[in-house]
Amino acid sequence: GAGVSQSPSNKVTEKGKDVELRCDPISGHTALYWYRQSLGQGLEFLIYFQGNSAPDKSGLPSDRFSAERTGGSVSTLTIQRTQQEDSAVYLCASSPGDGYTEAFFGQGTRLTVV
Amino acid sequence: RKEVEQDPGPFNVPEGATVAFNCTYSNSASQSFFWYRQDCRKEPKLLMSVYSSGNEDGRFTAQLNRASQYISLLIRDSKLSDSATYLCVVNSGANNLFFGTGTRLTVIP
Numbered sequence: 001g002a003g004v005s006q007s008p009s010n011k012v013t014e015k016g017k018d019v020e021l022r023c024d025p026i027s028g029h030t031a032l033y034w035y036r037q038s039l040g041q042g043l044e045f046l047i048y049f050q051g052n053s054a055p056d057k058s059g060l061p062s063d064r065f066s067a068e069r070t071g072g073s074v075s076t077l078t079i080q081r082t083q084q085e086d087s088a089v090y091l092c093a094s095s096p097g098d099g100y101t102e103a104f105f106g107q108g109t110r111l112t113v114v
Numbered sequence: 115r116k117e118v119e120q121d122p123g124p125f126n127v128p129e130g131a132t133v134a135f136n137c138t139y140s141n142s143a144s145q146s147f148f149w150y151r152q153d154c155r156k157e158p159k160l161l162m163s164v165y166s167s168g169n170e171d172g173r174f175t176a177q178l179n180r181a182s183q184y185i186s187l188l189i190r191d192s193k194l195s196d197s198a199t200y201l202c203v204v205n206s207g208a209n210n211l212f213f214g215t216g217t218r219l220t221v222i223p
Contacts, residue, residue, distance in 0.1 A: 033211065042122070042215025043158070043201070056210060091157055095211065099145045102203070103211050105157035 002026070008025035012112045013014050021077040021109045025094030032075050033093045034067060034104060042087055043091070049075065050097055082113045117141060118204050118216035128222050131192050135217045137202030138184045140151055147178055149187045150201040152216065172204075192221045 003025040013019050025032050034046040045059035049069045060066070064083075069075040079086055089110050095103040120137045127133045139147075147164035150206035162169065164176040164185050165174055175188040185204075 013123075031211075035213070043213045045213070048210050050210075056181050099205055102148050102150075102160045102163065105159070 002009060004092055004094050004104050006090075006106035007108050008109060009107065010110045010112075012114060015084060015113055016081055017079065018080045019082055019111065021079075021090050021092075021111070023075045023077070023092030023094075025073065025075070025092070026104060027073075028096065029094035029104075030072065030097035031095045032069060032101070034077050035091045035093070036074070037091060037108075038086045038088045044092075046077070079111075082111075084113050087113045089113055095106075117206065117212035118202055118214040120217050122215055122217060124218040125218055126220045126222055127196060129192055130222075132188065132190045133192060133219065134186055134188045135200055135202075136184050136186050137204075137214050137221075138182075139202075139212070140183070141204070141206045142180075142183060143208050144183075144204045145175075146180045146205040147185050148203040148205075149174075149176055149185075150203055150213075152199045154198075158213075161200070162210060174218050189219075193217075194223060195223050197221045214216055 022045040030051045032049040035043040047067045048056040055076045064080045067077045091108045093103040093105045118139050124210040140169040149161045150158040151161040152158040155186045164178050173190045177186045190215050201216045204212045
């Protein structure tokens with residue numbers, strides 16, 4: 001597809017379980033972003049990848065959260081030992097990374113921890 | 115201090131009204147600026163880029179003030195379909211995009 005693809009679109013998990021969220025960016029986009037959005041709230045920055053540079057992990061809320069980007073393309077956000085406060089929509093975006101072009105978002109993964 | 119700050123609103127305006135949102139940014143080296151629109155339970159989508167000279171797209175006008183480090187969005191003749199959250203986005207000198215928390219607009223019949 002031409003756009004950013006995220007999977008799964010919805011995920012319900014039990015408290016304490018680990019989850020993996022996947023993002024397929026637009027082909028050729030070197031920049032990839034993960035954000036979290038709780039119901040009725042703004043976007044919360046989590047992590048940013050740019051090419052082969054070390055990622056900016058400054059937004060990750062705890063060490064239960066990690067992300068990787070393999071081959072400069074697909075990214076996986078992993079949440080270990082999920083808690084109820086992790087329930088949110090997790091949005092991925094990608095951009096060409098040229099400093100001038102906008103980012104394009106995937107439709108998000110709605111995570112519910114029960 | 116946050117990279118990008120917006121008034122969260124909500125702004126409740128009648129149909130046909132003109133409404134303006136402002137957004138301030140902290141990094142004077144920021145290179146590019148955008149307004150995004152986010153509908154309820156949807157992902158943000160680009161509304162318009164903001165150019166140094168200001169730009170207009172139909173009822174929407176975006177302006178940039180580098181000296182005061184703010185951008186603005188003006189919506190004229192508001193429609194019910196304009197109801198959404200409007201996000202200010204700034205590309206910092208380090209090529210990272212920073213999103214404001216958004217301003218919620220509700221256009222009332």
